[in-house]
Every structure is written in structure tokens, then in C-alpha cells.
Amino acid sequence: MAPRTMRSRGAFLTLVIAFACVMLGATLPTPMYPLYQQEMGFSPVIQTVIFASYAVGVLAALLLCGGWSDIRGRRPLLLAGLLFSMGSSLVFLWAGQVWILLVGRLLSGISAGIFAGTATAAVIDSAPEAWRSRAPNAATAANIGGLGLGSAVAGLFVEYLPAPLELSFGVHAALICVLVVLLRFVPETVERRPGTRLRPRKIKVPDAARGMFVSAATVGFAGFAVTGLFTAVAPRIVADVVGNPNHALAGAMPLLLLGASALTQVVLPPARTRLFLLAGCLLLAAGILLVALSVHQASLPLLAVGAVVAGCGQGMSFAKGLAAVDDLVDSSDRAAVSSAYFVVLYVAISLPVVGLGAASQAWGLRTAGVWFCVAAAALAVAAWASLVRGR
Template sequence: MAPRTMGSRAAFSTLVIAFACVMLGATLPTPMYPLWQRELGFSPVVQTVIFASYAVGVLAALLLCGGWSDLRGRRPLLLAGLLFSLVSSLVFLGAGQVWILLVGRLLSGVSAGIFAGTATAAVIESAPEPWRGRASNAATAANIGGLGVGSALAGVLVQYLPAPLKLSFAVHAVAVCVLVALLRCVPETVEPDPGSRLRPRKVKVPEAARSVFVSAATVGFAGFAVTGLFTAVSPRIVSEVVGDPNHALAGAMPLLLLGASALTQVVLPPARTRFFLLTGCLLLAAGILLVALSVRQASLPLLAVGAVIAGCGQGMSFAKGLAAVNDLVDSADRAAVSSAYFVVLYVAISLPVVGLGAASQAWGLRPAGIWFCVAAAVLAVAAWASLAWGGRGSDRTRGRHTQDA
């Protein structure tokens, strides 16, 4: 018997919740890294490698099957993403060795990579009339907000309830199972083409957009490097540098950053792309430097304030950076350009924190964290200077053209 099809409001709500649940699962391990490190005895470098394997899964999914839902339908890809998320949580439930943690993170990354593009499109396409103008904001909130809520929720469960390394994943697995059943009732939003050939998504940047792409990708790299810092290393900063072993507090730090990012992206107006992109660069740099100062001073309030300011700058520069690039390319090239942009961002969320793990093992977490933040702030300022100079150059060029006319 075929499942009953949902109405538009129920389908829209189900897709938003499923999106948030998958992204939530991606950050559940954040407050658990210190516990696994003590239990399994691995080094800070190995901890960051475990975290970074998530980005490998995201990139693989984005590049291999980023456009498959356009050909085979949204629902089959979303069901596949939920199943990868479920298997990831089940793997973490049996985690007792480092390689199992690596597999769990990789599978979680694949699920998030599938959902990043497919769920965004499905949420927008399924939105009922009252939500049409805000569907993109809802998708952004589910994506970034889910990442922030995951670490905070796991932190509370780890700190205050039994089975600290198991309970979060058990709850998540049950939630995913419920969503698999519900998603089968969500109507398809595209017409599948069963005879189409599935190919990896191309990554390219047209020449006309390369200058802006480099600047936008530079600040995006800085912003996502800081996201990697908070989702991989902030529990160590809270416990080792600040000196507070509370796991709930450690889990709340990524929520401050990612929650500020999500809220900023939701409330940003669609106009004034360049102004908000430049402002985002400066806010990101200021927030990162506050984080560096918090590490130097071992100050939890400064860390929290820096996280919020950096999150606002990250959300602003991320959203407007992609918009600025897309404004310069044809619609036929936007998927490829977006893929290139996300490749840069997920390299940024993984490789720098592995370097931070190695540096912290060699020199200590405090100096390594400070220099990491300073380097990220320099990137954000460099991107601001490049965009500001390029904009003035463009203004002068437009002025000469006007005079010639």
C-alpha cells in the first residue's frame, strides 16, 4: 500500500526538520572529543583528523552527486542522506576504536553533503504560499542552525545524563528513523528522468567572476576555518585554557557562532550585496581577534562575545560572497561555481584545524590557537582590502566609460 501524500504545510515542515536533524547529527560529537581522547588515548592531531574526515565525506557527496536530485528526484536522494545519517549514528554507538570514529564522521559528512544541496532545493520548492518569500531563509536556518544545536544538545546530554558517549547518538538514530517514515509521504517536487546519466558535478569559475570569487572565497576560507576551530577544538579551549570542564558549556560555544551566523543570514536583506560583504569581512576579523584575545586571557566571556561577532561576520560574508559571485555568472554556470565555492569552504573547515592540532601538540594549545586566529583575521582583512580596492577600481572604470560616452 502506497504511503499517504502529505499536504504542502506538513511536507514543508517535515523537510525543514529533516534538514536540521541531519545537520544536527554532524556536530553531536563536538563535546565528546575530550572523552574519546582520554578513553582511546589518541593525540590532538588524531582528534582533528577525526573531525576533518567529516569534510571529506561532504566534499565527496557534493562533487559526486550534487546534481543527481535534479535528474532522479529530491526524495530518493533525501532518503539516502537520512540513511547515511542513521548508519553514522549507529557506528558511533559502537565506537571503541579510532578507525570507527573516522568511519562515523565520514558517513555523517556524506549525509550532510547530500542534504546541503538537495534539501535546500526541496525546502524552497515545497514551500506553501505564505512561506514562498522566506523558504530560502528557512533552509539556511535549518542548515546552519542545526549544526549549532547539535553540539549544544549533545553537551547537555553528555554533562547531565548517563551513557555520555552513547545517548546522543541513540536519540538521533530514533529521530532519523521517524523522519525516514515521514519523508516517504512527502510529495516529489521535480519530474525524475530515469534514463538520464548520473555524472559528477563539474567545478569551474568563469573568467569574469574569478577576481570576486578569489576575494569571496578568501573570506569564506577564514570564516569556515573558524567554524572548524569551534566545532573541533572549542571543547579543549574551554577545558584546557579557560579551565572549565563543563561539557554543556563547551557544547554551547559552537551554537553561539553558528546561531549568530544563521540568524544573520536569515535577516539579511537581498540588496546591498557589496556593502554587507565588506561589513562581514570586518566583523569576522574583529570577532576572530576577540577569540584570540580570549585564548590569551583565558576568558570565557570574551570567547562567547568573539564567537557571536565572528558568527555574524561569517554568516554575512558567506551569504553575500556567494551572491556576489553568482551575480557575475550565467545561470547555467551557477551550480558549478557554487560547487567550487563549497569546495573551498569545506577544505577550510578541515585542513587548518588539522594543522592546529599538530601545532598544539608541538607548542601548546594557547599559542597555537592565538596564531590560528591571527592568521584567519589576516585573511579576512586581506579579502576586505581586495574587495574594497576592486570596487573602487570598478567605479573608476565605470566613470571613464561614462565620460567617454
């Protein structure tokens, strides 16, 4: 006998919470990297490689199965994403070697990649009539807000509760177990097409949108490179550069950046795409330069302000950049263009911080961090200039 399904409001709330919990799991290790480094003795480069393996998992999931939920249904893909997320937390519970950390991050990336597209569509599909217009904002808040909350919650657990390297992952795995059970009662919103072949998602950018795509992808690269900086290296900046070893403070820094980004995307009006995109480029550049100044001056308050300003600029430029590109393509090309856009963003969140890890070994974290931020700010300004020239 099939289980009774939830009403629309309960299903919508369950999917939003599941989305947030999966993304939360993706940033749980952020404040723990210094502890893992002390315990296992790996270099700063290896730390950033461990972080970057998450982006490899995201990209693999986005490219391989980004459109599968339209064919096989939302629930099977959501279940797979939850199981990968739980698997990641269970792997971290027994992490004692670098390769185990790499596997845990890879599984977390796969879960986030599955949820990025499937959960967004499921949240919008299941929204009650009263929430229909706000459903995309709810999905954005769950996605970006969950990423920010993960590091903040883990920082509090690490600093103030026992078992600093295990408790966060144990609680997260338990939450995912509950969500796996609840997912059985969420109604399916897609009619399955069992005879259709599952294929990797194509990537292409039509000629008509190529100029705008380059500009939007450039500022997106800058914004997500800074996201990588905060979610991978913020604990080292707070401890080694600022000189404050508090793990809760280190975990709060990504929340400031990603929380500001999520809030900005939620409150932005749908109109005036170009104006907000231009403003987002400049705001992002200003925030990144504030972060550079905070690293140079070893100032925690300035780092917090820079995180908020850069987060607002990142959210504005990301949302409006994607919207500006979408306006120039046919609906039949939209998924492929969006995939190309997200490929750029997840390359940006991984490769630059690996370079930062190598540079910090050669020149020190303060010098490498300042030049990293200057380069990212220059990209944002270059995107702004290209948009102005292309008016």
C-alpha cells in the same frame, strides 16, 4: 497502493525538521572529543583528523551527487542522506577504536553533503505560497542552526544525563527512523529523468567572476576555518585553556557562533550585496581577534562574545560572498561555481584545524590557537582590501 501524500505545509515542515536533524547529527560528537581522547589515548592531531574526515565525506557527496536530485528526484537522495546519517549515529554507538570514529564522521559528512544541496532545493520546492519568499531563509536556518544545536544538545546530554557517549546518538538514530517513515508521505517535486546519466558535478569559475570569487572565497575560507576551530577544538579550549571542564559550556560555544551566523543570514536584506560583504569581512576579522584575545587571556565571557561577533561576520560574508559571485555568472554556470565555492569552504573547515592540532602539540594550545586566529583574521582583512581595490 501508493501512500497518501502530505499537504504542502506538512511536507515543508517535515523537510525543514529533517534538514535540521541531519545537520544536528554532524556536530553531536563535538563535546565528546575529550572523552574519546581519554578513553582511546589518541593525540590532538588524531582528534582533528577525526573531525576533518567529516569534510572529506561532505566534499565527496557534493562533487559526486550534487545535482543528482534534479535527475532522480528529491526523495531518493533525501532518503539516502537520512540513512547515512542514521548509519553514522549507529557507528558511534559502538565506537571503541579510532578507525570507527573515522567511519562515523565520514558517514556523517556524506549525509550532510547530500542534504546541503538536495534538502535546500526540496525545502524551497515544497514551501507553501505564504512561505515562498522565506523558504531560502528557512533552509539556511535549518542547515546552520542544526549544526549549532548538535553540539549544544550533546553537551547537555554528556554533562547531565547517563551514558554520555551513547545516549545522544541513540536518540538521534531514533529521530532519523521517524523521519524516514515520514519521508514516504512527502510529495516529490521533481519529474524524474530515468534515461539521463548520473555524472559528478563540474567545478569551474568563469573569467568574469574570477576576481570576485577569489575575494569571496578568501573571506569564506577564514570564516569556515573558525567554524572548524569551534566545532573541533572548542571543548579543548574551554577545558584546557579556560580551565572549565563543563561539557555543556563546551557544546554551547559552536551554537553561539553558528546561531549568530544563521540568524544573520536570515535577517539580511537581499539588496546592497557589496556593502554587506565588506562589512562582513571586517566584522569577521574583529570577532576572530576577540577569540584570539579570549584564548590568550583564558576568558570564557570573551570567548562567547568573540563567537557571536565572528558568527555574525561569517554569516554576512558567506551569504553575500556567494550572492556577489552569483550575480556575475550565467545561470548555466551557477551550480558549477557554487560547487567550487563550497569546495573551498569545506577544505577550510578541515585542513587548518589539522594544522592547529599539530601546532598545539608542538607549542601548546594557547599559543597555537592565538596564531591560528591571527592568520584567519588576516585573511578576512586581505579579502576586504582586495574588494576595496577592485571597486
